[in-house]
Amino acid sequence: MDLERLDPFTWRVPVGTVEGMRVPGIVYGSEAIVRAAVDDRAFLQVAAVATLPGIVRASYAMPDVHWGYGFAIGGVAAFDPDEGVVSPGGVGFDIACGVRLLRSDLAWSKDVAARVGELARSLGREIPRGTGTGGRLPVAGRDLDRVLREGVRYPLARGIGLEGDEERCEDRGVAPDALPEAVSERARSRGARQLGSLGSGNHFLEVQVVDRVLDARAAAAFGLAEDQVCVMIHSGSRGLGHQVCTDHVAAMDRLAPSLGIRVPDRQLACAPLGHEAAERYLGAMHAAANFARANRHVLADGARRAFEEVFRRSAQALGLTLVYDVSHNLAKLEEHEVDGRRRRVCVHRKGATRAFGPGHPDLPEPYRAIGQPVLVPGSMGTASWVLVALPTAADRSFGSTCHGAGRAMSRTQAKRRQRGADLARDLEARGIALAPANLGLLSEEAPYAYKDVDEVVRACEGAGLSRPVARLRPVAVVKG
DNA sequence: ATGTCC
Numbered sequence: 001m002d003l004e005r006l007d008p009f010t011w012r013v014p015v016g017t018v019e020g021m022r023v024p025g026i027v028y029g030s031e032a033i034v035r036a037a038v039d040d041r042a043f044l045q046v047a048a049v050a051t052l053p054g055i056v057r058a059s060y061a062m063p064d065v066h067w068g069y070g071f072a073i074g075g076v077a078a079f080d081p082d083e084g085v086v087s088p089g090g091v092g093f094d095i096a097c098g099v100r101l102l103r104s105d106l107a108w109s110k111d112v113a114a115r116v117g118e119l120a121r122s123l124g125r126e127i128p129r130g131t132g133t134g135g136r137l138p139v140a141g142r143d144l145d146r147v148l149r150e151g152v153r154y155p156l157a158r159g160i161g162l163e164g165d166e167e168r169c170e171d172r173g174v175a176p177d178a179l180p181e182a183v184s185e186r187a188r189s190r191g192a193r194q195l196g197s198l199g200s201g202n203h204f205l206e207v208q209v210v211d212r213v214l215d216a217r218a219a220a221a222f223g224l225a226e227d228q229v230c231v232m233i234h235s236g237s238r239g240l241g242h243q244v245c246t247d248h249v250a251a252m253d254r255l256a257p258s259l260g261i262r263v264p265d266r267q268l269a270c271a272p273l274g275h276e277a278a279e280r281y282l283g284a285m286h287a288a289a290n291f292a293r294a295n296r297h298v299l300a301d302g303a304r305r306a307f308e309e310v311f312r313r314s315a316q317a318l319g320l321t322l323v324y325d326v327s328h329n330l331a332k333l334e335e336h337e338v339d340g341r342r343r344r345v346c347v348h349r350k351g352a353t354r355a356f357g358p359g360h361p362d363l364p365e366p367y368r369a370i371g372q373p374v375l376v377p378g379s380m381g382t383a384s385w386v387l388v389a390l391p392t393a394a395d396r397s398f399g400s401t402c403h404g405a406g407r408a409m410s411r412t413q414a415k416r417r418q419r420g421a422d423l424a425r426d427l428e429a430r431g432i433a434l435a436p437a438n439l440g441l442l443s444e445e446a447p448y449a450y451k452d453v454d455e456v457v458r459a460c461e462g463a464g465l466s467r468p469v470a471r472l473r474p475v476a477v478v479k480g
Numbered sequence: 481a482t483g484t485c486c
Contacts, residue, residue: 094481132483242482
C-alpha cells in the first residue's frame with residue numbers, strides 16, 4: 001500500500017485506497033514504525049473505516065496501531081451526530097478497557113526491594129485472575145444494576161476505596177448515560193460474578209518503580225518522583241463487556257438491510273446515531289464502562305490490602321492514592337473544533353487513549369493547568385509510561401494518543417517462539433517477581449510479540465499527541 | 481479481549 005508522507009511523523013492513506021472512502025486515513029508514527037506495519041492489514045482497516053457515513057475529517061491511527069476486529073486497534077474515528085454512525089467494532093470487545101495508576105510514599109531501594117517477593121505473593125492472593133474467574137466483589141440483581149449506573153461510586157458507597165478516588169478518574173468514575181436495560185441477561189450473568197477480577201491476555205497488575213522523570217513539573221503535579229513505587233492496573237469489563245459487544249454487533253448486523261448502510265466488512269456493523277439500535281448500544285456500552293471502572297476500583301482495593309498486609313500500615317498512611325484512571329476503548333460524545341467551528345461528534349477510540357490538553361474543563365482540578373495524564377501499559381517485563389496530553393492533540397487526533405506498545409506478532413506466532421515456563425524463568429532472572437495464573441498463556445504476551453513501547457511513545461511526541469512524563473519499570477507482575 | 485463454539 002502507498003502511504004504519503006506529510007511530515008516525519010504523519011502519513012496519509014489517500015482517498016481511493018479502498019472504494020467509497022469519504023475522507024483520507026491519517027497514520028501517526030515514525031518511518032520505522034510505519035514501514036514495519038505496512039504489511040499488516042491495519043492500514044486497510046483504517047481505509048475501510050473512512051467509508052462509514054458521517055465520518056469527520058479523517059480515519060486516524062495511533063503509532064501503536066495493529067490489526068483488530070473490524071476497526072484497527074489504535075484507531076480513532078469521529079462521527080457527525082446527524083449523519084454519522086456508532087459501531088461496536090470501533091470500541092472493541094473489551095469495552096472501557098483501561099488503566100488505573102496508584103502512586104505511593106514508598107521508595108523502591110529503601111522500603112520495597114528487599115520485600116518484593118513477599119509483596120508479589122500477597123498480591124497473588126488478593127488479585128483474582130485468569131479467564132472465567134470470579135472476582136473480589138460478586139454482585140447480582142439490584143446491586144449489579146447499581147454498578148452499571150454508578151461505576152466507582154458503587155464500591156465507594158460500600159466503603160471500598162478511599163474518599164476522593166473518584167476525583168482522579170475519567171468522568172469522575174461514572175458515565176451518566178448508562179442504560180442497564182440494554183445489557184442482556186447473558187451479559188449480566190457473565191459479569192455479575194466477575195467484578196474485581198483481572199482477566200487474562202494483556203491485562204496485568206504490576207508493581208512498578210519510577211526509573212526516569214522526563215518532565216519534572218508534570219511529574220510533581222501527578223505526585224510522581226524517581227525511585228517511587230507505583231501500582232499499575234490494566235483491566236476492563238470482563239465477560240460483561242464482551243457479551244454487550246457480541247449482542248449489539250449481532251443486533252446491528254440483523255438490522256443492516258433495513259438501515260440502508262453498506263459496509264465493506266461485516267465487522268464494521270454500525271447504526272445511525274439517533275437510531276434506537278445506536279442509542280441502545282451506547283447505553284449498554286456506558287453501563288459496561290461503569291462496570292470496567294468499578295472493576296479496576298475493586299482491584300485497586302485488593303492491591304491496597306496486599307500492601308497493608310506486607311508493610312503493616314494503612315493504604316492512606318502508605319500514600320497509596322490514585323494518579324488517574326482512564327479508558328482506551330470507548331465511544332463518547334464530545335465537543336471538538338472542526339474547520340473553525342465547535343461541534344459535537346461521537347469519537348470512537350479503540351486502543352487509543354483520550355488525551356485532553358491543558359485547560360480542558362473535563363480534567364480534575366489539580367491537573368487542569370498541566371493536561372490530562374495518559375497511562376500507557378507496556379508489554380510484560382518492559383517499561384510502562386505516564387505521558388501528558390499535548391494541546392495539539394485536539395486538532396491532530398480529536399484529543400487522542402497511543403494506548404500501549406501494540407502487538408507486532410499474533411498470539412499463535414508468539415506461543416510458537418517460546419514456552420511460558422521458559423519465559424517466566426527469563427523474567428525472574430531479570431529480577432521481576434512473577435505471579436502468573438496460567439503459564440500456557442504467558443508467552444502470548446511475551447515482550448518480543450510487541451512493538452518497542454519507548455519508540456511508540458517517542459512517535460506520539462513527534463506527532464504532537466502527548467509528551468513523556470515518567471518511565472516506570474516493573475518489579476512484580478501479576479498476570480491472568 | 482473472551483466460560484477462545486450455544
